[in-house]
Amino acid sequence: MAKRVFSGIQPTGTLHIGNYFGAIRNWVALQEDHDCVYCIVDYHAITVEVDPQVLHDASINMALDLIACGIDPERSILFVQSAVPEHTELAWIFGCVTSYGDLTRMTQFKDKSAGKKFVSAGLFNYPVLQAADILLYRAEEVPVGEDQVQHLELSRRIARRFNSRFGEFFPEPTPIVGKGARIMSLADPERKMSKSAGEAHYIGVMEEEASIRKKVRSAVTDLGPRGDEMSPGVANLFEILELSADPETVAELRREYAAGTLMYSHLKDVVFESLMRVLRPIQARRAELVAAGNVEEILAAGAEKARRIARENMRQVREMVGLFPCAR
Numbered sequence: 001m002a003k004r005v006f007s008g009i010q011p012t013g014t015l016h017i018g019n020y021f022g023a024i025r026n027w028v029a030l031q032e033d034h035d036c037v038y039c040i041v042d043y044h045a046i047t048v049e050v051d052p053q054v055l056h057d058a059s060i061n062m063a064l065d066l067i068a069c070g071i072d073p074e075r076s077i078l079f080v081q082s083a084v085p086e087h088t089e090l091a092w093i094f095g096c097v098t099s100y101g102d103l104t105r106m107t108q109f110k111d112k113s114a115g116k117k118f119v120s121a122g123l124f125n126y127p128v129l130q131a132a133d134i135l136l137y138r139a140e141e142v143p144v145g146e147d148q149v150q151h152l153e154l155s156r157r158i159a160r161r162f163n164s165r166f167g168e169f170f171p172e173p174t175p176i177v178g179k180g181a182r183i184m185s186l187a188d189p190e191r192k193m194s195k196s197a198g199e200a201h202y203i204g205v206m207e208e209e210a211s212i213r214k215k216v217r218s219a220v221t222d223l224g225p226r227g228d229e230m231s232p233g234v235a236n237l238f239e240i241l242e243l244s245a246d247p248e249t250v251a252e253l254r255r256e257y258a259a260g261t262l263m264y265s266h267l268k269d270v271v272f273e274s275l276m277r278v279l280r281p282i283q284a285r286r287a288e289l290v291a292a293g294n295v296e297e298i299l300a301a302g303a304e305k306a307r308r309i310a311r312e313n314m315r316q317v318r319e320m321v322g323l324f325p326c327a328r
């Protein structure tokens with residue numbers, strides 16, 4: 001039987017090329033020979049303050065983005081997390097087999113809470129819900145970018161602790177981390193590309209061409225002398241190039257770099273053109289999907305399929321833990 005894959009993404013506006021190259025491209029590829037469950041994690045998004053209407057629209061927009069990138073709702077289950085309440089139910093149970101100490105060591109929590117006036121308990125418990133997302137479907141493989149690897153380690157510990165306390169039930173999920181797992185900001189190549197850092201720090205998959213051109217052209221390339229080592233900005237441009245251009249183009253530019261004849265303005269032009277060759281068809285597909293106007297139906301059908309699996313697994317978990325069955 002095909003292995004089950006699970007992954008999730010927060011509905012925070014729009015997809016950026018870090019998400020795309022680091023995760024979504026793998027999500028698409030895995031559909032060929034895996035049983036895939038893909039989730040728009042709106043419960044995770046409310047760990048920080050977000051306007052309700054903005055959140056709702058963002059979930060729908062994220063679904064459009066994902067389908068435009070190649071997620072096929074006929075082959076994969078695509079749904080919004082809050083449509084399947086078993087996620088939060090399992091998260092409570094997992095919270096009771098998660099070590100408080102482990103949660104305090106999560107670097108993402110440290111980063112996201114640093115300097116904030118209000119830090120929600122939800123933000124602290126975030127990785128517990130993530131473990132519940134994956135294990136609710138007993139998924140074995142999880143395609144993610146590098147920043148999620150620590151959360152996956154915790155998911156494995158949670159699975160192990162549950163299994164040793166209540167009996168073997170959950171697999172220990174492993175991350176699938178491919179090329180492009182850590183795309184950096186073009187404006188500040190020593191920090192990872194993300195939406196939270198602001199407009200200048202990410203390139204949207206659906207962003208207008210003129211705006212992308214501007215961001216690529218103004219990418220930071222040199223941060224002072226570093227000896228023979230390639231500067232982080234140039235390395236990041238080569239990384240994006242490798243993910244979007246043909247191997248001969250990459251090899252040629254690498255040769256020029258090694259010979260000391262590479263003009264960064266040329267490198268940037270090639271990166272921009274190669275990137276647009278990847279993004280243009282996705283943007284066109286996105287426009288078609290908006291015109292079709294049936295994304296909410298697609299999500300409802302996905303949630304129904306997801307819930308069928310979730311309900312049955314939760315029924316067994318309740319029994320194992322000694323809880324009562326759900327009221328009808």
Ligand code: TYM
Nearest residue numbers: 007008009010018019022023130133144145181182183193
């Ligand atoms: P999120 O929404 O921040 O990101 C979605 C995916 O994109 C990857 N990613 C990157 N990859 C490469 N370079 C970057 N600069 C970059 N930025 C983001 C992320 O690693 C991720 O794979 N906690 C998760 C969502 C989640 C989840 C799950 C994931 C909730 N439940 C269960 C897997 C399984 C998150 O916030 O991802």
